[in-house]
Amino acid sequence: MDFLIDAWDFSQHPAKQLQSPSSAAENTWFHFQRDADGLTEWLTQAGIPEPLIDAVLEEDTRPRFQRLPDGFMLLLRGVNLNTGESPEDMLSLRLLYYKGALYSFRKRPFLSIAKLREQLDQQMGPESLHDFIVALIEQLNLRIEDVVSSAEQQLEVIEGEGFDNTASVQIKLTALHRRLLRLNRFIRPQLAALEKLSTETEKVMSTELHQWLINERDTTQRLFEQIDLMLEQVWMQREQLQQAIAEKMNRNTYWLSVIAGVFLPLSFLTGVFGINIGGMPGVESEGAFMIFCGALVIIAIVEFLLLRRLRFW
Structure with missing residues (x-):
């Protein structure tokens, strides 16, 4: 059996x-x-x-x-x-x-x-x-x-x-x-x-x-x-x-938004001064590029301090 x-x-x-x-x-x-x-x-x-x-x-x-x-x-x-x-x-x-x-x-x-x-x-x-x-x-x-x-x-x-x-x-x-x-x-x-x-x-x-x-x-x-x-x-x-x-995604999204907010006016200015048409200021000046870069740096610092004062982080 x-x-x-x-x-x-x-x-x-x-x-x-x-x-x-x-x-x-x-x-x-x-x-x-x-x-x-x-x-x-x-x-x-x-x-x-x-x-x-x-x-x-x-x-x-x-x-x-x-x-x-x-x-x-x-x-x-x-x-x-x-x-x-x-x-x-x-x-x-x-x-x-x-x-x-x-x-x-x-x-x-x-x-x-x-x-x-x-x-x-x-x-x-x-x-x-x-x-x-x-x-x-x-x-x-x-x-x-x-x-x-x-x-x-x-x-x-x-x-x-x-x-x-x-x-x-x-x-x-x-x-x-x-x-x-x-x-x-x-x-x-x-x-x-x-x-x-x-x-x-x-x-x-x-x-x-x-x-x-x-x-x-x-x-x-x-x-x-x-x-x-x-x-x-x-x-x-x-x-x-x-x-x-969800918190990690929100945190990443928040920082992306802050970075985008900082670079938005900078991107606008570089876009405007990148137009190849007559009448653009500084076209004939050799130091215009350095002046423009310095202005961008100053604007970025001001934005950073402003966002810090407004307690964005």
Whole structure:
């Protein structure tokens, strides 16, 4: 069975790995490669209804919780920490708890799942399926928190750079904004799904496990609020950046206007005395050019002093 990645029996503690399970049983966790051939037929033989099979094998999903007569379905998202991938391109993990057995489906590797499998190999992992679900949510949150913390540090660095190089700051803010929006897209519905999970499982989970689940829901709430706050900070940085760009443009325009005002009368005089027609004064005088240049310098100085007195700068 190429579609079966791993299987564990939680009917005893520590959990026991199943080498070649032929059918589903209570207190058993099956981890599947959801795009492998033969999985649909195996799930059908395990007695899982076709609508549920279609739901867990659907290509594009959003985090959600659905209560079932014989269990529940929980669709989650985790950050993509695979080599060469962007963490904000969140991966989909589907959980189906049906008739006492837990089925998980992924398309690409999850470090959170790998961590739990490593703990199970060391006989230090979760003690039950409910414990496994809570531990899995915890692992997902830990990795999301690392990515969010990294984004927060990046935002602090951008804020500390100032706006001397507006083009560079604009590029960094745009990349960070896109990253946060992608995280926020799935964290918001994931929080709602975990809230429903904590409500629906209150009577079937032990008090201690249910409290751990509530803690993880609160962690997701904190991460969502942290992302939301950073989005607001990015918008503020963008507004300050636009203001800095506008001030720079206004300052440059102002100085161009001052320079144009100074040279306007000078350009007028040089234009008038540049006319090659009879009657122009000083045409026959050898010192007329120097006198004219001196007059231009005096006029420029007077304009400079006048603008300074009028507090143009």
